[in-house]
Amino acid sequence: MxxxxxxxxxxxxxxxxxxxxxxxxxxxxxxxxxxxxxxxxxxxxxxxxxxxxxxxxxxxxxxxxxxxxxxxxxxxxxxxxxxxxxxxxxxxxxxxxxxxxxxxxxxxxxxxxxxxxxxxxxxxxxxxxxxxxxxxxxxxxxxxxxxxxxxxxxxxxxxxxxxxxxxxxxxxxxxxxxxxPAEMMLVMRWMLPQMNAPERLELLGGMRQGAPAPVFQVVLDGARAQLAERDWAKLARGLGLAPVDGLVMA
The missing domain is CATH 1.20.120.520 (nmb1532 protein domain like)
Structure with missing residues (x-):
């Protein structure tokens, strides 16, 4: 008890x-x-x-x-x-x-x-x-x-x-x-796939505003490689990037 x-x-x-x-x-x-x-x-x-x-x-x-x-x-x-x-x-x-x-x-x-x-x-x-x-x-x-x-x-x-x-x-x-930088990239490797879509968008949206463009691009490329297609489509839409071909989002 x-x-x-x-x-x-x-x-x-x-x-x-x-x-x-x-x-x-x-x-x-x-x-x-x-x-x-x-x-x-x-x-x-x-x-x-x-x-x-x-x-x-x-x-x-x-x-x-x-x-x-x-x-x-x-x-x-x-x-x-x-x-x-x-x-x-x-x-x-x-x-x-x-x-x-x-x-x-x-x-x-x-x-x-x-x-x-x-x-x-x-x-x-x-x-x-x-x-x-x-x-x-x-x-x-x-x-x-x-x-x-x-x-x-x-x-x-x-x-x-x-x-x-x-x-x-x-x-x-x-x-x-x-x-x-190496530690930051390791954290991103394990953090981005585990976040939910709003958390991921908030993090990367803020990073795009404050980080140098080449650094942000490296993180974004890593996210593209690690995320499931549906998760990437949500992120791309939120960041105003090119849509993912063939994936219909409700």
């Missing part, structure tokens, strides 16, 4: 946070969609890796390393910009999650060591190491899913109560200015 009560309270709190954020600037939504997708996809890739295929094992190591690099960068970005902003106006709100960030960095280091340990293993030993890494990564993903939920409910509520949308845009723009 106590567990059910807690779950119902959490559902209610989530619904309240979602309602409170309607129409507001959301610092977490897009990047967290990207991270959830990248984490899930990488976890599945580790699980299906053939331990007897050295090329496949190497590709999995590289894929996991790229994910871990992005996760570590995400922690740095939040610690450098979002958490200080929340703490400045809502002291104590980020305390528990800040501790979780330290734990995530430790997990990232352990996962890196496990991935490095795959090098040169015979198939039988590699199979055991891959399974061990798969389970460790699954726990890392699970903890991050819960962590991101807290950020998108508790932290967002604090941000919306303490900051105007203009101030939130300022925090976001300050953070983005520190993101290297």
């Amino acid at each position: 106590q567990s059910n009560t807690h779950e119902l309270a959490q559902v209610a709190a989530t619904a309240q946070a979602v309602e409170a954020g309607t129409g507001r600037v959301n610092l977490y939504a897009g990047i967290h969609k990207a991270l959830r997708a990248f984490m899930a996809d990488t976890l599945l890739a580790v699980g299906r890796t053939d331990p007897a295929d050295a090329q496949e094992v190497a590709a999995t190591r590289e894929r996991l390393g790229t994910l871990l690099d992005l996760c570590a960068a995400h922690v740095r970005h939040e610690d450098g910009f979002v958490h200080p902003a929340i703490e400045a106006r809502s002291p104590g709100v980020v305390e528990g999650v800040a501790d979780e960030h330290a734990g995530h960095l430790a997990q990232i280091a352990r996962l890196r060591a496990m991935a490095d340990g795959l090098d040169g293993l015979a198939p039988a030993a590699c199979a055991l190491a891959l399974q061990n890494m798969y389970l460790a990564l699954a726990l890392f993903v699970a903890e991050n899913l819960q962590h991101m939920h807290t950020e998108e409910t508790v932290h967002n509520t604090a941000l919306w109560q303490a900051f105007s949308d203009a101030e939130l845009v300022g925090i976001h723009d300050g953070l983005l200015a520190t993101v290297p």
Whole structure:
């Protein structure tokens, strides 16, 4: 009964946070969609890796390393910009999650060591190491899913109560200015296909206004390659681009 009560309270709190954020600037939504997708996809890739295929094992190591690099960068970005902003106006709100960030960095280091340990293993030993890494990564993903939920409910509520949308845009723009181009393209690779059509149009519409034309074109070309035809047609229509031949939109 106590567990059910807690779950119902959490559902209610989530619904309240979602309602409170309607129409507001959301610092977490897009990047967290990207991270959830990248984490899930990488976890599945580790699980299906053939331990007897050295090329496949190497590709999995590289894929996991790229994910871990992005996760570590995400922690740095939040610690450098979002958490200080929340703490400045809502002291104590980020305390528990800040501790979780330290734990995530430790997990990232352990996962890196496990991935490095795959090098040169015979198939039988590699199979055991891959399974061990798969389970460790699954726990890392699970903890991050819960962590991101807290950020998108508790932290967002604090941000919306303490900051105007203009101030939130300022925090976001300050953070983005520190993101290297390669990291930004990786985020776009995982974020754009996971957004819904209005979110995608809002992001790329804003980018077209503020980014250099060649940069925007690279992002747009990437979106064209990654999106399903119907999703691309919606985006093209919203951006005023040439229509997609043969696809009828209601």
